[in-house]
Amino acid sequence: MCALCGVLLTSHWAERESGRRERVFRVRLLNRVLAHFGLELGDWSGRVYVLRDRKGKAVVVGDLGALWTAAEALAGRPLDPLDPELVAALRGG
Amino acid sequence: MAERLPVVLVTGFLGSGKTTLLSRLLRLPELGETAVIVNELGEVGIDHHLLRRVDERTVLLGNGCLCCTLRGDLADELRDLLSRRTRGEIPPFRRVLVETTGLADPAPVLNTLLAEPVVKHHFEPGAVIATVDALNGSRQLDREPETLKQVVVADRLVVTKTDVAERGAVNELAERLRGLNPAADLLEASFGEADPALLLAPGSLDPRHLRLPEEPEHSDVHPFVLFLDRPVDWIGFGIWLTMLLGSRGADVLRVKGLLDVGAPGPVILNAVQHVVHPPEHLDTWPDEDHRSRIVFIARGIEREAVERSLEAFAMS
Numbered sequence: 047m048c049a050l051c052g053v054l055l056t057s058h059w060a061e062r063e064s065g066r067r068e069r070v071f072r073v074r075l076l077n078r079v080l081a082h083f084g085l086e087l088g089d090w091s092g093r094v095y096v097l098r099d100r101k102g103k104a105v106v107v108g109d110l111g112a113l114w115t116a117a118e119a120l121a122g123r124p125l126d127p128l129d130p131e132l133v134a135a136l137r138g139g
Numbered sequence: 140m141a142e143r144l145p146v147v148l149v150t151g152f153l154g155s156g157k158t159t160l161l162s163r164l165l166r167l168p169e170l171g172e173t174a175v176i177v178n179e180l181g182e183v184g185i186d187h188h189l190l191r192r193v194d195e196r197t198v199l200l201g202n203g204c205l206c207c208t209l210r211g212d213l214a215d216e217l218r219d220l221l222s223r224r225t226r227g228e229i230p231p232f233r234r235v236l237v238e239t240t241g242l243a244d245p246a247p248v249l250n251t252l253l254a255e256p257v258v259k260h261h262f263e264p265g266a267v268i269a270t271v272d273a274l275n276g277s278r279q280l281d282r283e284p285e286t287l288k289q290v291v292v293a294d295r296l297v298v299t300k301t302d303v304a305e306r307g308a309v310n311e312l313a314e315r316l317r318g319l320n321p322a323a324d325l326l327e328a329s330f331g332e333a334d335p336a337l338l339l340a341p342g343s344l345d346p347r348h349l350r351l352p353e354e355p356e357h358s359d360v361h362p363f364v365l366f367l368d369r370p371v372d373w374i375g376f377g378i379w380l381t382m383l384l385g386s387r388g389a390d391v392l393r394v395k396g397l398l399d400v401g402a403p404g405p406v407i408l409n410a411v412q413h414v415v416h417p418p419e420h421l422d423t424w425p426d427e428d429h430r431s432r433i434v435f436i437a438r439g440i441e442r443e444a445v446e447r448s449l450e451a452f453a454m455s
Contacts, residue, residue, distance in 0.1 A: 058381075059377075059415050059416075059417050059418055060374075060377025060378070060380070060381055061377070062417070064374070068374055071374055072374050072377075072378065075374060075375055075378055075452075076378055079378065079382070079452075110377065110378065110381040111381060111385075113381070114381060114382055114385030114386065115385065118385070118386070124386050125382060125385070125386055126386045126387065127379055127382040127383050127386065127448050127452065128383070128387070128440070128444045128445065128448045130444075132448075132451075133447050133448050133451045136451040136452065137451050
């Protein structure tokens with residue numbers, strides 16, 4: 047299964063066996079990460095995500111695999127989880 | 140859904156003895172009911188009733204990522220094997236062995252098994268076996284990027300031609316292989332003789348085997364192991380790993396591990412670059428040590444940075 051080609055797949059490995067509660071928790075966690083890059087994620091009917099930047103530009107993504115490619119394109123820079131500033135922000139929050 | 144059939148991959152550089160190993164294996168009664176797919180009909184003839192030859196053909200997907208290509212030849216062949224088995228044209232089989240060319244990248248084969256719409260419902264990846272020649276393996280590791288990739292991706296490393304190489308050279312190569320891929324089991328084989336039970340069994344990731352050499356390989360590719368004493372939040376871990384593979388997947392050659400997610404048993408992790416096996420939740424731990432243990436084999440990525448980041452995402 048490919049983290050980059052997630053849209054081609056029916057069920058992403060990181061989102062299997064999870065229900066509504068897990069999805070809400072996932073979106074909350076993702077928003078802590080995405081806020082660092084000026085992005086915000088919303089859940090649309092529990093089926094897809096809507097990713098927005100601060101200018102109001104929005105894209106619909108199907109799952110976690112597709113999310114990071116779309117987020118990089120929208121933020122205009124790489125989204126690296128090893129970025130020390132991001133790690134510090136997550137620890138502080 | 141019917142049980143998926145394992146597809147065991149035999150890889151290794153040109154002349155490293157994979158065909159010899161394969162032909163020996165196929166003579167064993169416990170390897171009956173096995174279909175075989177090869178890219179090349181090598182010098183050592185394999186006499187087998189379910190032998191098929193394919194020409195390597197990759198389908199590059201839109202994002203241009205090499206590890207996410209699909210092997211169209213393999214998908215066609217696996218689908219054809221299923222159809223012919225259903226029609227009764229070939230005997231039933233319980234597993235498939237695929238021998239790749241010496242230059243093949245194993246990642247697209249694994250991606251095909253996990254992502255191709257028809258194939259993924261009928262087959263699943265079995266062990267990845269890489270042969271490394273005791274006489275030439277060290278030189279090939281220095282010069283051939285394909286050999287390094289095959290070694291890093293393997294679940295079993297088989298050092299071949301040990302009957303003609305000096306014992307010291309065999310030990311030196313074995314030590315180097317352990318240093319490159321501590322998550323793999325290491326076996327020796329002379330004239331293709333290897334224990335099929337050891338070769339084909341699922342890996343255990345025994346923590347006692349996850350010790351790295353004191354002097355690491357002088358290469359930008361290096362393994363490291365994280366042992367974590369506290370449970371990991373599975374949702375946070377999923378976010379973290381997808382993000383890591385999204386941004387650094389080309390340099391994260393391998394992730395393999397057992398993860399404590401606060402359940403009675405661990406989750407088995409296995410990823411080759413962007414290709415992630417569906418994680419499997421076990422009912423119990425395979426040994427007494429219940430710590431998470433994750434082996435990373437990466438290029439230019441430091442252990443401390445990975446550990447700090449993982450803790451921030453999934454352990455805070």
